[in-house]
Every structure is written in structure tokens, then in C-alpha cells.
Amino acid sequence: MTLVHNFPFFSILLCMAAGIFTSVLKQRAAKALTFAVVAAVLVLSALTLRLTLTLEDAYAFMMGHFPAPWGNEIRIGRLEALMATGFSAVMLISLIAGMWHTPTVVSEQKVNLYCIMIDLALAAVLVLIYTNDLFTVYVFIEIMTIASCALVVVRQNGHTLVAITRYMIMHLFASGLLLMGIAMLYGITGHLLMVPLHDAVAHIVQTGEHMGPLTVVIGLITAGLTIKSAMFPFHGWAPDTYAFAPPLSSAILSGIISKSYIFVLIKFFYRVIGMDVIVSQQITPFLFVCGVSGMIIGSILAISQRDIRRMIAYSSVAQIGYIYMGLGIGTDAGVEAALFQMLVHAAVKSLLFLSAYELINVSGDRKRFRYLHGAGYRNVPAGIVFTIAAMSMVGIPFTGGFIVKLNLAISGIAMGGWMRALVLIALALSTLLNSVYFLHTVVSIYRKPTQEMEYPQVQKTPPHVAAALFVSALFIIYLGVGSEPILRVIETGLRTFS
């Protein structure tokens, strides 16, 4: 085992240690440490990705002296390394582009606490990506839930308090379901590590003993994770939380944290239960229907919003619907499209939230569309970047969103029957709806203000922030133009994922 094999473990420990260390730092040092750690995690993850591309199979890493069924373990394959790289890159860009607003939204003495939350949220994301142990999943989901609550409530006003109360109720309920599911699964199998769990589950499916509890377990864990990732009928907590949190927190929450719950769900399907059992237990049609209705209804709700951040939040519900539609198709191709959508949406959504906040900032901190008229001229970089991100949302060719829709359509056509028709109709309809509200937004930020309005002079966007936004926009275009290698990594990674 070379040094590079240790890098995922280093990145996890680095984030946790940084979180602990930040508690004794002052605000400037805390911010600097957070930046350094996230950048280091990005480098380590990229090196891990390079290593896994040379390896045939994924490898397990013991967390301690005891092998798999007894001690904790993490497992590193291409898919995990790709996700870790993508998410830490999004995190770094969000930090650079969003951190300079903290003085206006976070009180000075609490900046280091805010940095703790960012570090530990990233640690939890990494652990959820890499772990091979179902109980570790639960522990770090707890950390993630608390961290996301604190990320929102760091800006204290009535809106965030109401939003976070709703968030807490939904998420603690979901955590309860998840914990119950894990406990029951332990009861019928006697294992917590995923690889021995898979064998035990296969045994249960073969003999048919305890099949009823197994079905309930699948239901409970799926319900818990779908609630936490804002799948359509359970999306009630999302819009307010995303709309009123500080911009950086919205970018992290909607871009990265909600995706890692979905990644855990995919891991649960593939590695613990086995996708064939999931399909035969009729879980995928449920996810498919929820995904499709989320795509349509989320978009309709987004059209009816008058506030740009709520509009983006509702479009997030629609985009999560794409992911669940891909999962619901139930074939490897569908899941690959869903995984690619996770990457694209992480980049696009965080970029949308950050650039929208820049536009709001130059319009006197007003979020209604009619106050945003001309914002694209007042802040040129943010306007351009927002337009590119919106194009990706709609699915214009040469952006990441186009490849997602293409892959979803291809995997849907391969299915045949009612699913093929539904996939194509849903994609067409939701593209139309997406273009309605994103076109409206882009037009309104480039429209001349109809009446004389007072726009206060604000600090100009610093060049490094604009550069970070542009890098992210270029990344979205790269995902649309050069998606082939990434899709191949996802495809080969998924083959060795279970």
C-alpha cells in the first residue's frame, strides 16, 4: 500500500482536525485555515482519482487494526474519488466566491464557529462518499444535519428561524427512519459493514426468511434518505431554507450536502441490497414517479415565484427530480445519468445561488425580479455567469445540462413501454418549463429599469471572486463539451461499485 492509498483517509482526518482546531482560532486565521484545508482536500482527492484510474478494482482501507466484519472500513473506487473531487472543487469555488459576504451576514465573533461547520460538513460529505459501514453513515449524517442547521441559522432573523425549525423537524424525522432501518437490518443480518451485509441480504432473498422485515428496511432507509435530499413530495423544507440562508450556505446545502444523501442511497441500493432486489421490490417505480412529478411540479412552482432565490430553490426541487428519475429507470445507464446530473447540478446550483446573490447585492439587497432589472449591467461578471448557469439548467447544447438530458433520454428509450413515453414527455415538458422561468430571469436581469430606482453604491466584486465564478462557469461548459472521459469514469466506476 503506497502513500497515495492513504489520501482519502488523510482528507477525512484533515477536515475533522481542522474543524476542531478552528474552535480556538480568531476569524482571519479560521477563514485561512478553512480555505487551506478545502484546497488540500481537493488536491488529495484529485490524486486519489488519478490513482484509482490506474487500478482495476476498488480497494478497502481499514480504519484500525481489525478487518472488515469487525472494524470500520472505507472503500475507495473511481466513482467515490470522482465524486469527492467534484464536490471538493465545488466547495472550494463556493468558499472563494461566497466567503467575502460573511461580514454582512455573520457576526464577527461567530465566524470561527461558521468555519467549523464548513469543515465538518465537508468531512461528513467525504465520509459519506467513502464509507463502507452503515453505522458510520448514520453517525456522519447526524454531523451533517447539525452542521447544515448551523450553516443556515448563523444569519439570525425570523425567516431563517422558521425555515430551520421546519428543516429540523423533517430531517430529524428522516434520521429516525434511517436509524430504525439500520437497526432492523442489523437485527435480521447481524452485520453493519456493507460487504458482509450484501451476502447476508442475498441469503435472506434466497431463503425467503425475514423477507418482510427486509422490505420494511428498504422502505425506511429509502424514505429517510429521500426526505433528506428533498425529493418531490418531501421538499417542503427546501425552498425557505435555501432562500433565506447566507449565500455560501445555500450553495453548500443545495449543491453538495443534498447530493451526498443521494450518493448514500445509491450506495445502499448497489452495495448493500443489490439493484436487482430493489427493482424486484418495486422501489424504482416509486422513485421514478416521484422524480417525474418533481420535475414538472417543481418547475411550475418555480414559475410562480417572484423572488429570485426562492425561484432557484424550487428549480432545485425540479433538478433533484431528474436525479430520482434516472435512479427510477433502474438500469445502469439511468443511474449513470443520475450520477452525472449530481455532478452537473452541484456545480450549476452553487453557481446560481452565488451569482444571484451578487445580483441581489447590486440591487440594494432586494430579491424581487422587478428590482433586479438591469442587474446584469451593474455587475457584469455575475450576469454572464448566471446566464451560462441558466443555459445549463435549460439544457442548451455545450453545457452540462444538455448531456444530462441526452443521457436520461437515451436510457429512457432503452427501457421501452410506458417508461419510455413518460421519460420523453417529462423531459420535454420540464425543459419547456425550465426555459420559461430561466428565460424570464435572464431577460429581467438584462432589462432596463422601468422607473428610476435608487441603487446604493456597493463594494465592487473583487477580481478573485469573479475569477472563481468564471472558473465554475467554464467547468459547466467543460461538462457539456468534454463529458466523455467523465462519463467513462462513472460507467467503469459503477461497474466496480457494488
Next chain:
Amino acid sequence: MSKRRSDWESRPQARIRKWYREGFLALDNEIIDHLTRTTPQPPYTEDRLVAQQEEMASRQHERTLALERLDQHNVLAWARTRGRKAISRFYVVLALALSALMIFFLLETVALMPRFGDPATPGANIVSERYITKGLEETGAVNIVAGMILDYRAFDTLGESTVLFIAASAVLILLRIDRNKDGSPVQELIAAESDDRHYEPRNDRILQGSAMILTPIILLYGIYIILNGHLSPGGGFSGGAIISAGLILYLSAFGFEKAGRFFTNKTFTWVSFFSLMFYALAKAYSFYCGANGIPSGIPLGTPGAILSSGLIMPLNIAVGMVVACTMYIFYALFRKGGL
């Protein structure tokens, strides 16, 4: 003469005679004349027709507005009162039905689960067998639960201690009242202080007397439970909770000033920092050695001795410190927003 005449006219006979002669018409004419008598027209209402039309139009407009308002009020009133009641009743019924359904399904599932304590359950497999039979030999801990949580599955426990730490930090974000830059208290802090003074008893002799006796015993007992964590039931989580109970008793008996002599915000920050950092670094070393197949070189000692079982005792101390500090700071934050 005129007086006599008017007297005569006001008499009923005279009035009847007048009515008989001229009828009601005269009276009516008088009234009509009175009502329609126009005041002299000022020059600015020359265009009287236009003004009248405008006035009529504006009255019409007001009337429509009022009707609309009435309509809206009726609709909203329905939504605000009866509609909301109906919807909330619907939600309550739906929630009850869903919960009942869920309870039914989960109870049904529990009935289908393997029996608890049955030697043939799936839980009695190689995993628990090794924990029970080889736990003492491999971890050096007589208390196999301590061996499991701090050695076999130490990464989960690191996560659990981090949960406590992050929960404390989140409550700090929510409830801590910061002082001004120059160290002077803000208005909220003064209000919280006076609230606390109002609601909490001061110098209660009975409480202070019992705290004097109990606090040292409780602290000693907590320390015993932590230090003996690898030998007997107990460990960092339970011992830390006991220590924090002792500290909270002391705080409520003697107040923040006296407790502040040995426990301030800084104490909390540094103690939890050092314990968690020690935990993370120690475990990082052990994970690194384990994964790369390097012997860690930490002696396990004689089982049963107080200095045995490798890292488990120091880790128990670290966990205990974190738990004690976290619970104590929770109490202080919820009471008056800081120490």
C-alpha cells in the same frame, strides 16, 4: 292686533279651514321650495355638468371598490377562519391516520423479526463471537463494550464525539451573546443577566449545604467511572455526564461568579480542543498503522490493571472531558447565553 291674529291662525279651527281651502299643495310647495332653493353660484362651478359626472363616476368607483373589498374580505375570512380550521382538521386526521398506519406496520415488522435473545438469531454470528471471545485478548479491555467502541469501531466513536462538539458549537452560534469589541456588555447580555438574577435562587442555604457535600462526591464518582471505563461498565460518555451533573449542581448553588473561577468560556474551548485533538491524532496514528500493516507499538498491559488496554483509557478520558464540557456549556447557554 297682530298678536291676536296669529293666535287665531294657530288655533286648530283656523288650520283646518286653511287646509280645507288650499289643500296639501301649499304645504308641499313650501317644502319643495325650501329644498330646491339654490345658493348663489360661485364662478368656478361654471361647468357644472362635468363636475356632476365626475362626482358620480367617483362614487361609482368607490362603490365598486367597497364591494370588491367586501368580496375579498368574505373570501379571506373563509380562508382565515373556517377554511383554515377545515384544512388543519384535515391535516390532523391525515397525520393521525398516517401515524397509526406506520405504527401498525412497524409493530407488524417487529413481530416478524428474529426473537431477542434467541441463540439462533442472525446477530449471533462471527462478528459478536469475536468481540466476546477475543475482545479481551485483542484490545486488553475487560469491559468488552469499551473495547468495541474505542478499538474495533473507534472511527464511529470519533464521529460521535464530534457530534457532541458540533452540537455545542451550533448551540453557541444560536445562543451565545457576544460582548462588544471593547469588552463592554451589550444590552441583551444585561437583560439576560437580570432575568437570571430574577428567576434563579441566590444563596439558598439548603442548596449550598447539599452542594458542598455532594459536588466532590459526584465529581469523584464521575472520574472513577471514566478511569475504570475499560474494566467495568461505564466509560467516557457516562462518566462525563456525571461530572457535568456535579458541575451544574455547583453552578446552580453558588452562581456564575464562583463557578467562573475555575470554568470560563476559555476553559470550555481549550479543554474540548485538547481532548478532541488528542482523540483525533491518537486514532489517526492507530488507523494509519492498522491500514498500512505497521505494528502500532502501544502496549496492551495486563488485563484488569488500571494501566492497561492501550489507548482505551486515555481515549475514555478525552471523551469524558468533551461530554462534561459540552453538557455544562449547554446548561450555561440555555440559562443566560454564556458563562
